[in-house]
Amino acid sequence: MTSRMFTRLIGALFLLVGVLGFIPGFLSNPHPDAVPALFADEGYGLLFGLFPVNWIHNLVHLGVGIAALSSARSVRQARGFARGLTWFYGILAVMGVIPPLSMTFGLIPLHGWDVWLHGGTAALAAYYGYGKRAQAAETAEDYQRVA
Numbered sequence: 001m002t003s004r005m006f007t008r009l010i011g012a013l014f015l016l017v018g019v020l021g022f023i024p025g026f027l028s029n030p031h032p033d034a035v036p037a038l039f040a041d042e043g044y045g046l047l048f049g050l051f052p053v054n055w056i057h058n059l060v061h062l063g064v065g066i067a068a069l070s071s072a073r074s075v076r077q078a079r080g081f082a083r084g085l086t087w088f089y090g091i092l093a094v095m096g097v098i099p100p101l102s103m104t105f106g107l108i109p110l111h112g113w114d115v116w117l118h119g120g121t122a123a124l125a126a127y128y129g130y131g132k133r134a135q136a137a138e139t140a141e142d143y144q145r146v147a
Helices: 003-020 055-071 075-096 113-131 136-146
Strands: 045-047 051-053
Touching (some): 051 055, 051 113, 075 113
16 A cells, blocks of 8 residues: 555545544443543544544544545655654554543543554554655656656
8 A cells, every 4th residue: 555545545534433423323422430521521422332532532533534635645745644643643642541631631532442543543654654665656656746
């Protein structure tokens, strides 16, 4: 898979997850004892019964999806997006394991299964942003755009 294809795929997935987070049928109510202090508790629930989200979290997913799709225009932009995604989701994964930060100051839930998902997203993005060499077709495409 090319870095541009990765960026397109991430964009589509994040847009889908962002939209599904607003549909009550995809959210389940967490156990009342497991709900941490959250100031922005509108739309709070467990997406697919696993991932804690609220309306701000869903907006972040939509924003990342839009940014990904707009960055898929060139190899350079796609790799830059993947690098930014690596740092953004890496920081969110670390924040999720630190209790005072796991709720992003009461705005966005980052705990539970989100930690694993954010860490996995960061690792995959690191591969396409830093580790994977651009394929010959990608490099040729960038040269054609410049010419």
